[in-house]
Amino acid sequence: MTQVDVLLGLQWGDEGKGKIVDVLSPQYDLIARFQGGPNAGHTLEFDGKKFVLNTIPSGIFNEKTMNLIGNGVVIDPIILKRELDNLQKAGHDPVAKGKLVIARKAHLILPTHQLLDAANEQKMGKDKIGSTLKGIGPTYMDKTGRNGLRVGDTTLPDFKERYKKLVEKHKEILSHYDFEYDLTEKEAAFFEAIDFIKNIPHVDSEHFVNGYLKEGKTVLAEGAQGTLLDVDFGSYPFVTSSNTTTAGACTGLGIAPNKVGSVYGIFKAYCTRVGGGPFPTELDDEVGETLRQVGHEFGATTGRARRCGWIDLPALKYAIMLNGVTELIMMKADVLDGFDTIYACTHYEHNGETIDYMPYDIITVKPTPVLKAIDGWKTDVTKVSKIEEIPAKLSEYIAFLEKELEVPVKYLSVGPDRVQTLILN
Ligand code: GDP
Numbered sequence: 001m002t003q004v005d006v007l008l009g010l011q012w013g014d015e016g017k018g019k020i021v022d023v024l025s026p027q028y029d030l031i032a033r034f035q036g037g038p039n040a041g042h043t044l045e046f047d048g049k050k051f052v053l054n055t056i057p058s059g060i061f062n063e064k065t066m067n068l069i070g071n072g073v074v075i076d077p078i079i080l081k082r083e084l085d086n087l088q089k090a091g092h093d094p095v096a097k098g099k100l101v102i103a104r105k106a107h108l109i110l111p112t113h114q115l116l117d118a119a120n121e122q123k124m125g126k127d128k129i130g131s132t133l134k135g136i137g138p139t140y141m142d143k144t145g146r147n148g149l150r151v152g153d154t155t156l157p158d159f160k161e162r163y164k165k166l167v168e169k170h171k172e173i174l175s176h177y178d179f180e181y182d183l184t185e186k187e188a189a190f191f192e193a194i195d196f197i198k199n200i201p202h203v204d205s206e207h208f209v210n211g212y213l214k215e216g217k218t219v220l221a222e223g224a225q226g227t228l229l230d231v232d233f234g235s236y237p238f239v240t241s242s243n244t245t246t247a248g249a250c251t252g253l254g255i256a257p258n259k260v261g262s263v264y265g266i267f268k269a270y271c272t273r274v275g276g277g278p279f280p281t282e283l284d285d286e287v288g289e290t291l292r293q294v295g296h297e298f299g300a301t302t303g304r305a306r307r308c309g310w311i312d313l314p315a316l317k318y319a320i321m322l323n324g325v326t327e328l329i330m331m332k333a334d335v336l337d338g339f340d341t342i343y344a345c346t347h348y349e350h351n352g353e354t355i356d357y358m359p360y361d362i363i364t365v366k367p368t369p370v371l372k373a374i375d376g377w378k379t380d381v382t383k384v385s386k387i388e389e390i391p392a393k394l395s396e397y398i399a400f401l402e403k404e405l406e407v408p409v410k411y412l413s414v415g416p417d418r419v420q421t422l423i424l425n
Pocket residue numbers: 009013014015016017018019040041042043044045295296299300331332333334335413414415416417
């Protein structure tokens with residue numbers, strides 16, 4: 001029997017998960033998204049083309065790979081339909097090719113979930129989370145509150161009544177906000193999309209994935225968001241509403257913990273965050289602006305400017321511990337090509353102490369990062385295709401990270417394209 005490998009983000013999302021899942025997909029029979037929803041934006045580039053996926057797993061461009069949207073994912077049918085329409089226009093039709101299935105137990109994002117998200121954020125004013133406003137929080141609330149609608153419900157004869165019942169509840173809550181809305185258009189689009197997604201095979205993800213393992217087939221679980229946005233362990237309340245960690249792959253697909261194999265932890269050579277919340281190494285200056293411009297750090301889903309800063313080792317160590325990371329993947333090394341000196345945060349000064357972990361009161365008291373200066377490599381690495389061509393100073397940076405983090409860096413990414421990827425060991 002095989003095991004499920006897991007690939008997930010170790011920072012605050014947008015580490016480059018989409019690119020690497022696409023690169024690894026030829027090694028896998030099945031790619032399975034396990035949590036989150038269309039708050040995710042996973043970018044893939046190859047043959048001069050660029051795609052951004054929100055709900056669909058990033059294995060979709062590999063001819064032989066099956067793709068599963070797992071039970072832990074929340075699905076906006078309108079967005080899923082749009083994603084598939086766009087793929088079809090670009091000559092890719094995973095549904096027609098039988099390469100996409102969705103879990104019956106995945107919950108549905110209703111148009112009113114998005115309204116609730118927006119009304120709530122509006123009311124919070126300057127304290128808002130900075131949500132992508134895709135209705136993620138309200139949908140997971142209905143899931144755990146045992147009110148939600150699931151993909152499998154769409155085939156029931158009384159689906160519309162169930163929908164109406166839930167929408168009435170939402171309207172009642174919305175009436176307590178000073179928030180105007182018009183549902184008519186969205187509702188029509190929702191039901192059109194519901195009809196559309198009935199054409200995608202519905203499966204029980206727990207049996208589907210375990211069936212693959214029993215047959216000795218290979219499976220990769222694709223995370224969304226990042227560890228520091230995990231609802232339990234992230235910088236709460238500035239988090240998303242799902243478990244973005246390895247444990248989330250178990251509940252989000254229906255696999256037992258002892259079925260988890262390799263855990264690939266992916267991180268940028270620096271760090272970014274989009275939305276509100278603490279970010280100890282944030283650079284609110286021209287260096288941060290340089291990282292943003294060189295790294296094109298603007299959201300794949302919302303277009304928002306991402307906050308940028310130096311790599312944060314206490315945060316990475318925490319993420320590695322929570323996920324049981326067995327291999328690291330370093331992304332966007334090329335973005336640091338022009339720097340004479342780069343920095344890595346090794347500790348925090350916090351409440352008069354030097355610490356190397358993320359403190360509970362990180363929300364109320366900003367830790368001061370202790371930075372270590374590291375020589376830059378001052379070389380264009382975007383065309384580096386062999387280990388021997390990696391500049392010595394970049395190899396030194398990688399060796400330093402491996403020593404600090406106690407996990408090997410297996411892949412190095414030096415540009416957004418599929419081919420700009422090196423296997424290190
Ligand atoms: P994801 O959400 O983790 O899949 O990451 P996003 O797609 O939101 O953001 C990563 C961005 O960086 C995308 O625009 C990618 O095309 C781009 N990218 C990925 N790897 C690299 C790299 O090694 N170098 C550069 N310059 N860009 C990269």
